Amino acid sequence: MPLSEEKAFPVSLDALKDMRDYVATAAAGLPIDKKKLYKLQLAVDEIATNIILYSGLNEEDAKIFMACEIKKNSLIIQLRDQGVPFDPRHKLEMEKACLSKPTEERRIGGLGIYLAITGVDEFRYEYMDGFNVNCLNVNFC
Amino acid sequence: MSFESSLDMTSNGVARITLSGKLDSSTYREFEGLIGQAIANKAKRVALLLGGLSFMASAGLRVLVFAKQKLGSSVDIYVIEAQEQVVDTITMTGLEHSVTMLDSYDAAVVEKF
Numbered sequence: 001m002p003l004s005e006e007k008a009f010p011v012s013l014d015a016l017k018d019m020r021d022y023v024a025t026a027a028a029g030l031p032i033d034k035k036k037l038y039k040l041q042l043a044v045d046e047i048a049t050n051i052i053l054y055s056g057l058n059e060e061d062a063k064i065f066m067a068c069e070i071k072k073n074s075l076i077i078q079l080r081d082q083g084v085p086f087d088p089r090h091k092l093e094m095e096k097a098c099l100s101k102p103t104e105e106r107r108i109g110g111l112g113i114y115l116a117i118t119g120v121d122e123f124r125y126e127y128m129d130g131f132n133v134n135c136l137n138v139n140f141c
Numbered sequence: 142m143s144f145e146s147s148l149d150m151t152s153n154g155v156a157r158i159t160l161s162g163k164l165d166s167s168t169y170r171e172f173e174g175l176i177g178q179a180i181a182n183k184a185k186r187v188a189l190l191l192g193g194l195s196f197m198a199s200a201g202l203r204v205l206v207f208a209k210q211k212l213g214s215s216v217d218i219y220v221i222e223a224q225e226q227v228v229d230t231i232t233m234t235g236l237e238h239s240v241t242m243l244d245s246y247d248a249a250v251v252e253k254f
Contacts, residue, residue: 013167020163020196038196038226045198049166103209103239111234112199118233 003078008063011052011081019048019066023077026068030075032140039119040077040138046112047079047088047134055083055132073141074121079134085127088113088134144168145193148175155252156184161193169200176208184216188251189240192222197230205231209239221246 007022009015020041027037044066051057051064065080095114098106117123122137144162151157156179160172179187187208191197208218218240220231231237243250 013165016165016167016198017163035226035229041196042198042226042230045165045196049198049200053166099235103206103236104214106206106210108207108210109199109203111202115199115230115233 003069004067006065006067006080008065009048010059011055011057011062011064012059013049013052015052015064016045016048019044019064022066022068026077027075030070030140032075032138036138036140040075040136043116043119043123043136044077044079046116047136049112050086050088051079051081051083051132055081055086057081057083074137074139077136079136080131082131086132087125087127088117089123089125092117144171146171146175148178150179150182150184151252153252153254154183154185156182156187157190157246158187159190159193161195163196164194164201165196165198166200169198169204172201172204173207176204176211179208180211184212185254186217186219186251187212188219188221188246189223190221190246191224191227194227195224197227199230199234201227202230202234202236205236205240217241219243219251221251 009019023041023044067078069076091113095111120136121139124135126133144164147159149157158175220240221243222245
């Protein structure tokens with residue numbers, strides 16, 4: 001199945017539930033177990049949260065565009081936005097380093113990228129035509 | 142189901158915080174507010190009753206770290222009845238070492254000083 005038509009979501013934390021629901025709809029009927037689907041929804045939630053809070057976009061004049069694709073035995077969810085270029089992978093090592101610290105010494109917040117990237121089978125990012133393009137893949141049997 | 146939260150204090154100083162629904166960046170302030178109330182009430186322990194919590198993003202972890210740091214090491218935090226995926230999220234980030242996980246609320250454990 002080629003990439004689906006994109007669906008636009010407001011750049012608002014109130015849209016997170018609808019984005020997670022979009023993932024559930026995309027996965028409906030596919031043999032993806034509950035745990036994997038949860039992790040994919042969590043990954044989308046975290047990437048979208050990062051866009052909403054830190055991309056510099058505002059709700060009035062910008063959107064987050066989501067699309068899905070089924071390729072062989074993978075479900076791919078794509079998020080596109082026109083915020084400041086940001087490759088989440090660049091933040092991964094910093095978040096991983098936080099994991100080895102005792103809770104008392106941890107920075108409050110900042111584990112979302114770690115959960116997103118490690119929770120899916122493949123994470124890809126590119127900056128193309130003025131858009132951040134985040135792709136999250138999960139495999140199924 | 143949307144997010145719902147509540148706090149009640151036992152007579153012996155345990156702050157029982159019940160969360161249900163989905164905890165994400167749009168809802169975590171509510172949870173953080175209840176931790177603030179528990180601190181203001183000088184809670185001796187905090188019991189998080191999570192049986193009805195079906196989703197927790199990193200915003201929830203943020204509040205756990207906040208709670209641990211603000212309450213201090215003398216105030217134990219119990220995570221009770223958490224669903225499998227929520228437990229996974231906590232353990233993936235190493236926070237299970239900072240809390241005590243229980244399958245159900247046991248007053249003989251949580252309220253024993």
